[in-house]
Amino acid sequence: MRKTSFALALLTAAVLTACGGTDPRPGDQTTKIKFSQQVTFGDSLSDVGTYAVGGIAAMGGGQYTINGDATSVNPELTGKNYTTLLAAQLGLPAPCAAQTGLLGTASTNPALNFSVPVTFQANCFNYAQGGARVTNPVGPGNRALSAANATTAIGLTTVPVVTQIANHLAKAGGKFSGTELVIVTAGGNDVLEQINELKANATTAGGTALITSLVTQLTPGTTNPATAQTAIATAARTAAAQGGDATAIITAAVTAAARAGNTAALANATTIGTTAGAAATAAAQKYAADHSAELVTALGTAGAELAALVKSQILAKGANYVIVNNLPDVSIAPAVLVESADTQKLVATMVSTFNTQLKTGLGEDAKLLYVDLATVSHDQAINPAPYGLTNTKTPACDLSTAKNPLGSSLVCNKNNLVSGDVSHYMFADGVHPTPFEYALIARYILLQMSGKGWI
Amino acid sequence: MKVSTKVVKLLVAAGALAVAGGAAAQSKGQFTVSVGANQLKPNVESGAISAPALPNSFGDVGKDTQPVAVITYGLTDNISVETAVGTPYKHKIYGAGAIAAGGQLGTVEALPAIALLQYRFFKPDARFRPYVGLGITYAMFQKETGSFRMTALTNPGGTPTTFKIDDKWTVSGQIGAQFNVNEKWFLNASYIKTKLRTDVHFSTNQHQHMKLDPDSFILSVGYKF
Numbered sequence: 001m002r003k004t005s006f007a008l009a010l011l012t013a014a015v016l017t018a019c020g021g022t023d024p025r026p027g028d029q030t031t032k033i034k035f036s037q038q039v040t041f042g043d044s045l046s047d048v049g050t051y052a053v054g055g056i057a058a059m060g061g062g063q064y065t066i067n068g069d070a071t072s073v074n075p076e077l078t079g080k081n082y083t084t085l086l087a088a089q090l091g092l093p094a095p096c097a098a099q100t101g102l103l104g105t106a107s108t109n110p111a112l113n114f115s116v117p118v119t120f121q122a123n124c125f126n127y128a129q130g131g132a133r134v135t136n137p138v139g140p141g142n143r144a145l146s147a148a149n150a151t152t153a154i155g156l157t158t159v160p161v162v163t164q165i166a167n168h169l170a171k172a173g174g175k176f177s178g179t180e181l182v183i184v185t186a187g188g189n190d191v192l193e194q195i196n197e198l199k200a201n202a203t204t205a206g207g208t209a210l211i212t213s214l215v216t217q218l219t220p221g222t223t224n225p226a227t228a229q230t231a232i233a234t235a236a237r238t239a240a241a242q243g244g245d246a247t248a249i250i251t252a253a254v255t256a257a258a259r260a261g262n263t264a265a266l267a268n269a270t271t272i273g274t275t276a277g278a279a280a281t282a283a284a285q286k287y288a289a290d291h292s293a294e295l296v297t298a299l300g301t302a303g304a305e306l307a308a309l310v311k312s313q314i315l316a317k318g319a320n321y322v323i324v325n326n327l328p329d330v331s332i333a334p335a336v337l338v339e340s341a342d343t344q345k346l347v348a349t350m351v352s353t354f355n356t357q358l359k360t361g362l363g364e365d366a367k368l369l370y371v372d373l374a375t376v377s378h379d380q381a382i383n384p385a386p387y388g389l390t391n392t393k394t395p396a397c398d399l400s401t402a403k404n405p406l407g408s409s410l411v412c413n414k415n416n417l418v419s420g421d422v423s424h425y426m427f428a429d430g431v432h433p434t435p436f437e438y439a440l441i442a443r444y445i446l447l448q449m450s451g452k453g454w455i
Numbered sequence: 456m457k458v459s460t461k462v463v464k465l466l467v468a469a470g471a472l473a474v475a476g477g478a479a480a481q482s483k484g485q486f487t488v489s490v491g492a493n494q495l496k497p498n499v500e501s502g503a504i505s506a507p508a509l510p511n512s513f514g515d516v517g518k519d520t521q522p523v524a525v526i527t528y529g530l531t532d533n534i535s536v537e538t539a540v541g542t543p544y545k546h547k548i549y550g551a552g553a554i555a556a557g558g559q560l561g562t563v564e565a566l567p568a569i570a571l572l573q574y575r576f577f578k579p580d581a582r583f584r585p586y587v588g589l590g591i592t593y594a595m596f597q598k599e600t601g602s603f604r605m606t607a608l609t610n611p612g613g614t615p616t617t618f619k620i621d622d623k624w625t626v627s628g629q630i631g632a633q634f635n636v637n638e639k640w641f642l643n644a645s646y647i648k649t650k651l652r653t654d655v656h657f658s659t660n661q662h663q664h665m666k667l668d669p670d671s672f673i674l675s676v677g678y679k680f
Contacts, residue, residue, distance in 0.1 A: 022597035026615030027561060029603050088612025379510070388507030439611065440507060446607035451556030455607060
């Protein structure tokens with residue numbers, strides 16, 4: 001009898017455990033703060049299709065990642081930018097580009113037509129543009145950077161962040177409503193453009209030194225040094241102007257010297273070339289070293305300018321929820337990894353200087369969320385496994401001219417990827433994230449939003 | 456620690472109350488049922504959530520207290536078997552480590568079923584009878600519930616994330632004491648330590664190993680049948 005009771009008690013326990021629906025469930029999926037819209041300012045990292053027109057669209061591109069929904073190939077290949085993911089999570093409409101168009105060269109070949117009228121989209125609030133800098137209107141890809149007579153120029157509009165904000169304020173009646181989620185990300189193009197210019201100028205300095213060295217070495221043995229000097233220099237400059245490399249320039253100078261009566265020129269060509277080459281390298285390095293500090297200063301200025309813009313043109317104009325992503329560590333990007341150790345170090349310093357000035361300038365504000373993408377991107381490069389990244393050093397897109405005429409993720413999609421599984425690569429091209437990396441960025445921003453009590 | 460202090464205080468109070476009465480106790484063939492509260496407090500040592508995640512993405516699990524009925528049957532005067540029935544323990548799940556900023560990410564209900572074999576010291580009529588027990592536990596988890604933030608941190612903009620915690624068979628150890636107020640009524644306090652390692656599986660194909668090793672603190676008032 002008593003044993004029966006005990007058995008009954010156990011049975012009761014079993015029944016208690018079995019009642020009701022017990023399956024896993026998603027739970028409450030509503031956010032704490034309901035934002036009215038997402039307003040984004042910045043560069044290619046946040047661009048959702050400013051240039052998705054003309055030849056870019058014809059090539060299946062438009063965003064700086066692996067374009068297009070290729071989840072049928074791999075679930076990670078969503079083609080989505082982090083701003084798109086954030087909007088979806090927050091229950092907001094998918095962001096669209098506030099301005100579209102290209103100011104490049106026209107072509108009857110649809111894939112090469114980069115002349116598409118600039119159009120302002122009244123109901124789109126993502127102002128971010130590939131190539132955009134903080135205040136300088138000329139960023140990478142801008143028409144002003146290609147030769148006036150270039151047959152093909154992409155002509156990115158690269159409207160800087162300062163103007164992007166002004167454009168929004170003009171559209172929104174001079175102020176923010178206070179219920180938008182504002183996102184700001186910039187600085188990358190200030191780094192890239194400054195580095196490009198430094199490299200170009202260093203190359204010029206090296207070229208000048210090369211020719212000077214050749215003239216100095218080759219003139220003494222000629223029959224008429226006064227005229228020979230000019231002839232050698234002219235020959236070398238002509239070769240350089242024709243796009244010749246160092247060897248071509250040296251050959252041209254040596255030939256000119258031989259013609260001017262320097263009988264030893266041809267025999268000593270190798271020695272002379274080596275000496276001149278060393279002089280050129282030294283001059284280029286000296287130029288870079290002498291001007292590195294200027295670049296670091298310029299980035300510090302850009303960081304301070306961005307901070308001032310956020311404060312005076314966004315926070316002071318009524319925005320209550322402002323996310324400022326700092327500049328990711330560009331020095332770990334594939335495009336920079338192929339540069340010299342000195343350049344990599346310089347880029348790292350430029351990034352940290354920009355971020356220090358940005359953070360200092362912004363200060364603390366309850367309405368402001370400063371997201372440290374620099375630290376997390378650096379960590380991803382040195383510790384990729386926990387993030388699920390399989391490659392942080394080489395691009396997922398095949399950037400060869402045959403496969404990718406622009407050499408940019410802007411026209412990368414599932415049809416021009418490198419072979420193998422690239423779904424968990426960090427970079428689509430030299431500097432831009434894959435959709436998988438964008439998802440990691442979105443999660444990181446959402447984590448910080450949670451810490452801020454915004455979600 | 457706080458709970459242990461409470462236990463001692465209660466036992467002392469009970470001692471003061473008990474003035475007289477020949478107290479019998481758990482003896483051969485006797486049933487007792489005591490009703491009280493059980494606090495289930497996991498001692499979490501979380502593994503990291505598997506990729507893709509921030510390094511050191513840990514979890515934490517809160518404690519919960521629920522009513523409990525402890526049913527004991529004396530096999531001999533010193534050896535008894537015990538089980539407990541109660542309502543599910545609702546535990547909050549928090550982000551920890553790198554994802555501490557995530558805050559509360561979900562909830563889960565735990566339904567531990569336990570069967571203990573006990574040795575009770577002293578004679579059945581002793582007023583104070585400490586005991587030790589060893590048993591098996593089936594830790595069952597149900598109604599694993601995600602949240603906006605769990606989805607935000609694992610699959611932003613995508614299908615809401617769900618998770619499942621593996622049910623486990625495991626072992627428990629117990630120390631306790633029964634204070635017989637009179638022949639029929641008694642006070643009971645016990646501490647049960649359960650060894651529990653389980654795995655959490657997320658719908659995003661991520662998983663996480665968790666060492667929960669819960670402490671259970673039971674205080675109950677019982678009646679001998």
